Amino acid sequence: MTDERAVHEPRLEVSRWFPSEVAAGAELTLQVRVTCPFGCDLRGAEVVVTAPEGPPILTSELVSSDQGINETSEVTLRAPSQVGEHEWSVLFRPQAGEAQASQPQSSQPQASEPPAHAGTSLALPFRTEAHRTSLAIWDVPSPAVVGDPFMVKIGAKCAEECDLQGRRIEVYDGSGDRLATAEFGETLWPGSDALYWAEVELVAPAGEGVVSWSVGFQAADLELPHREASAGFGFATTKPPEHQLTVEVVEVVKGEEGVEGGGGEEGGQGGSTVPVPNAEVSLGVYRASTDESGRAILAVAPGSYELLIWKVGYEAPARALEVSKDLTVRVEAADLHLSERSSWEDD
Amino acid sequence: MAEKPPRAQSRREFVKNSAVVGTAAAVGVGESPFSIRTDQSQAIEWDRRVDVVVIGAGAGGFAAAIAARDQGASVMLVEQNFDIGGRAILSGGACYLGGGTWLQKEAGIEDSPEAVFYDWTLQDHPMNRYNDREIVRTYVDNCIATFDFLTENGVDWLPLGRASRLDSVPRRPSPRQWPIASEVIVPTQRGSGLMRPLERSARAKGVEILLSHRMTSFVREGPTSGRVLGVTAMEVDEWYEPTGRTVAIEARNGVIFATGGHSSNVNFRRMFDPRLTEEYQVHGDGWTPQNADGELAAMAIGASLWGTANQTNESDGQLSKGRLATRSNYHGLAFTPDAPNFFREKATGLRVRDWQNLILVKETGRRFYDETAGIRDYQYFYAAMQWTGDPNKLNGGGPIWAIFDADGVEREGWEVKPPYVDPDGYFFRADTLEQLAASIKSKYQWRPMPGATLRETVERYNSFVDSGVDEDFQKPRPLYKIQRPPFYAAWDTPCVHDTYAGIRMNTRAQVLDTQGEVIPGLYVAGESSGGFGQHGLGRAFVYGRIAGMDAAKNGREG
Numbered sequence A: 001m002t003d004e005r006a007v008h009e010p011r012l013e014v015s016r017w018f019p020s021e022v023a024a025g026a027e028l029t030l031q032v033r034v035t036c037p038f039g040c041d042l043r044g045a046e047v048v049v050t051a052p053e054g055p056p057i058l059t060s061e062l063v064s065s066d067q068g069i070n071e072t073s074e075v076t077l078r079a080p081s082q083v084g085e086h087e088w089s090v091l092f093r094p095q096a097g098e099a100q101a102s103q104p105q106s107s108q109p110q111a112s113e114p115p116a117h118a119g120t121s122l123a124l125p126f127r128t129e130a131h132r133t134s135l136a137i138w139d140v141p142s143p144a145v146v147g148d149p150f151m152v153k154i155g156a157k158c159a160e161e162c163d164l165q166g167r168r169i170e171v172y173d174g175s176g177d178r179l180a181t182a183e184f185g186e187t188l189w190p191g192s193d194a195l196y197w198a199e200v201e202l203v204a205p206a207g208e209g210v211v212s213w214s215v216g217f218q219a220a221d222l223e224l225p226h227r228e229a230s231a232g233f234g235f236a237t238t239k240p241p242e243h244q245l246t247v248e249v250v251e252v253v254k255g256e257e258g259v260e261g262g263g264g265e266e267g268g269q270g271g272s273t274v275p276v277p278n279a280e281v282s283l284g285v286y287r288a289s290t291d292e293s294g295r296a297i298l299a300v301a302p303g304s305y306e307l308l309i310w311k312v313g314y315e316a317p318a319r320a321l322e323v324s325k326d327l328t329v330r331v332e333a334a335d336l337h338l339s340e341r342s343s344w345e346d347d
Numbered sequence B: 001m002a003e004k005p006p007r008a009q010s011r012r013e014f015v016k017n018s019a020v021v022g023t024a025a026a027v028g029v030g031e032s033p034f035s036i037r038t039d040q041s042q043a044i045e046w047d048r049r050v051d052v053v054v055i056g057a058g059a060g061g062f063a064a065a066i067a068a069r070d071q072g073a074s075v076m077l078v079e080q081n082f083d084i085g086g087r088a089i090l091s092g093g094a095c096y097l098g099g100g101t102w103l104q105k106e107a108g109i110e111d112s113p114e115a116v117f118y119d120w121t122l123q124d125h126p127m128n129r130y131n132d133r134e135i136v137r138t139y140v141d142n143c144i145a146t147f148d149f150l151t152e153n154g155v156d157w158l159p160l161g162r163a164s165r166l167d168s169v170p171r172r173p174s175p176r177q178w179p180i181a182s183e184v185i186v187p188t189q190r191g192s193g194l195m196r197p198l199e200r201s202a203r204a205k206g207v208e209i210l211l212s213h214r215m216t217s218f219v220r221e222g223p224t225s226g227r228v229l230g231v232t233a234m235e236v237d238e239w240y241e242p243t244g245r246t247v248a249i250e251a252r253n254g255v256i257f258a259t260g261g262h263s264s265n266v267n268f269r270r271m272f273d274p275r276l277t278e279e280y281q282v283h284g285d286g287w288t289p290q291n292a293d294g295e296l297a298a299m300a301i302g303a304s305l306w307g308t309a310n311q312t313n314e315s316d317g318q319l320s321k322g323r324l325a326t327r328s329n330y331h332g333l334a335f336t337p338d339a340p341n342f343f344r345e346k347a348t349g350l351r352v353r354d355w356q357n358l359i360l361v362k363e364t365g366r367r368f369y370d371e372t373a374g375i376r377d378y379q380y381f382y383a384a385m386q387w388t389g390d391p392n393k394l395n396g397g398g399p400i401w402a403i404f405d406a407d408g409v410e411r412e413g414w415e416v417k418p419p420y421v422d423p424d425g426y427f428f429r430a431d432t433l434e435q436l437a438a439s440i441k442s443k444y445q446w447r448p449m450p451g452a453t454l455r456e457t458v459e460r461y462n463s464f465v466d467s468g469v470d471e472d473f474q475k476p477r478p479l480y481k482i483q484r485p486p487f488y489a490a491w492d493t494p495c496v497h498d499t500y501a502g503i504r505m506n507t508r509a510q511v512l513d514t515q516g517e518v519i520p521g522l523y524v525a526g527e528s529s530g531g532f533g534q535h536g537l538g539r540a541f542v543y544g545r546i547a548g549m550d551a552a553k554n555g556r557e558g
Helices: B011-017 B059-070 B086-092 B100-105 B114-121 B133-152 B192-205 B291-300 B308-312 B378-384 B406-412 B434-439 B451-467 B538-554
Strands: A013-015 A021-023 A027-030 A032-035 A046-050 A056-064 A069-072 A076-078 A084-092 A122-131 A133-138 A149-158 A169-170 A178-183 A193-203 A210-215 A231-238 A242-254 A272-275 A280-282 A286-289 A295-298 A301-310 A318-321 A327-332 B048-055 B075-078 B207-211 B212-221 B223-236 B242-257 B359-361 B402-403 B427-432 B488-489 B511-514 B520-523
Touching: A013 A084, A013 A122, A032 A084, A046 A193, A069 B207, A076 B359, A076 B451, A133 A210, A133 A231, A133 B434, A149 B114, A169 A193, A178 A193, A210 B451, A231 B451, A242 A280, A242 A301, A242 A318, A286 B378, A301 A327, A318 B242, B048 B059, B048 B223, B048 B538, B059 B075, B059 B086, B059 B133, B059 B192, B059 B242, B059 B538, B086 B308, B100 B133, B100 B378, B133 B538, B192 B207, B212 B242, B212 B291, B212 B520, B242 B291, B242 B538, B291 B520, B359 B451, B402 B406, B402 B451, B406 B488, B427 B434, B434 B488, B520 B538
Parallel strands: A021 A122, A242 A327, B048 B075, B048 B242, B075 B207, B223 B520, B242 B520
Antiparallel strands: A013 A032, A027 A076, A032 A069, A046 A056, A046 A084, A056 A069, A084 A122, A133 A149, A149 A193, A169 A178, A169 A210, A210 A231, A242 A272, A242 A295, A280 A286, A280 A301, A301 A318, B212 B223, B223 B242, B359 B402, B402 B488, B427 B488, B511 B520
């Protein structure tokens, strides 16, 4: 720079948002803006991104210019893979004569030579975080039979969608004792973005009741740092089933209203009955839903239970049931005629 | 073109003396298109002159326009949407119109105006308790004539069904759906059977309909004195954005506004209930917003509110538990992808068959109520609107999200993709619950949902399924765990529906000011009027017809 040349002091900033917290090793998008207060076109000049040690991470040219606002294109960088605080520097260092600054003719008419531009820098502090992981546990049978083996599925997901194939999960009981371990397979759970999963065999405890177990995922041996994850799951246990309970859910249709579509049979109250399919039957911890014939079959242990029926739009009284042999019970459900009763359907 | 009169000349003189100006864009309506005009001393160059101007092409507006035209008045009907119909065309079409109509007589149903009056002033239901009985009495006395009027203008009625729960006898007739599918708007709703025949009749009788124009002010002689002389309006595009064109329409006999109420105007509705902050969306807003234009313009020239207790009666149509995964999620309304306004609605939403298939959580990821509560359970709404615990958001309860899993989707038979769901802020999917919480990005979810909280909530709920007892909110026998990925979060924030309070009117539908004096030349009908908390169409048709007849016959004297 000669004494005769004017020196412009450009402003350096990040034009695309740079996050203060990122996942370790994650891709970052950076775009740098250099604004000359005198409206100079600085295309061709370079911007350099450096870390405290090592060679420059990136060198990028200013490729666009609009009334003194000069920008690089959007460039992709990779965050450090170590967790912690980092600070990168963005440097604008036009070398003498290199940046072909062209100045609008209207400003600074006294300058006869192309103006020089001062170098400037910008600090980009950010923090890298270990990848978050999380778990799902599904297809847990409930109830499980005391002392019997059963299968559950366990999946883990890295928020950055890292490959978790071959990674291990562990299942613990309520007191923290390890019950099982399993390795994730290579295929993702169907319909998921990046859920690696395994099927695990477990054995139900000997006592009856509601069980609460947990799953842990360490992910310590992955290339990038990952946080551990844990999640709970539960199930009920029962004695082995000895009896078959058949529940028939029917609706009594009054004679004068008639039965459309057939399928009716004589009821006990002078009307006929029609089966109620897709009603949820629950007997203590046992569950089933009725089929097209209105029947649900449950294999149950002997005992005293409360039998409940649930179907939207129907009402059926709860009843106590003593099961000591194979049984068939019929439950009459009343259609509440919700759609006809609700004037809101007409709104 | 007329020259501008000197400032000293009165508006009335000016209007009398000046010719109608045929150019558009002659009137400035202030910096903001919705600013309130209080300075009425400046001259207006009218673009058009008619006898009666009607604002809003819904039930009240069409009844008013046709009734005025039947009296020989020239009528212009102004509507902000690109099509007629207002909320009425989205409705089921059932009208509270009884008292001994021919349809009731045909069915052998005995009814009388006295019986209707008795039913609609009963103290035991909040829909009736707070009504202005003078307004109800005149409604009652005009039900039969209004029903005949609708019949004469082409409405084809279905046989009467059973009595509505607010009526002692069947008196809520519904029309047959309009036979031209492309004009129906919502195929499951019969409102088209009212509005399309009325549109045909109005056009045949010579009512002029100006679509895509939003009223911006009522022009009164003095700021809060003198006659209402006309309206200003601006043209809007399909997103209701101003195009820049404005129009001023002189109304020699009167202006009737039937603008549909205020439910979509957050600031206005919070006058009645400060809890109803911006997260509460409004039924059918993607068709035509209830933005309080009529109320604001009327109040700016001195009009009074009336019957405000009706707006806070916390019953019936004010709020709905709604459909899932779409913005304006009224439970009874599903737009199909071929609806002409679907570009604004964006999704049909998911209808819930069984609320056992999901849990409902607040923006914090916590449950707050038994999910099987009814779609009109106000105890549920109170809980949904309870303070979330955030000192930075004191009013409103924040968004409510339905959380469910792949099994729930299968049981409901939902298709969890567009156009059934709106992934732009109203529907999210993820592999795990923590990821689901992190994925929820909505302008109404003002802080991130904590993933650990959502997982704890679901684990606790799942334990209730095993134990059979919901220890937190007493959901009867929780049936299904939420466990099988993927997991879903779908918008289920309560949806605002009816407007039940508005501008004070007398039994001639004339608007009254805060002194109880008539504002000459200004009439109101439908949900923008106060004093009658009836849900739906009956009161809108009755008072629209009264307003139209009165403006045409007596408007110049008033």
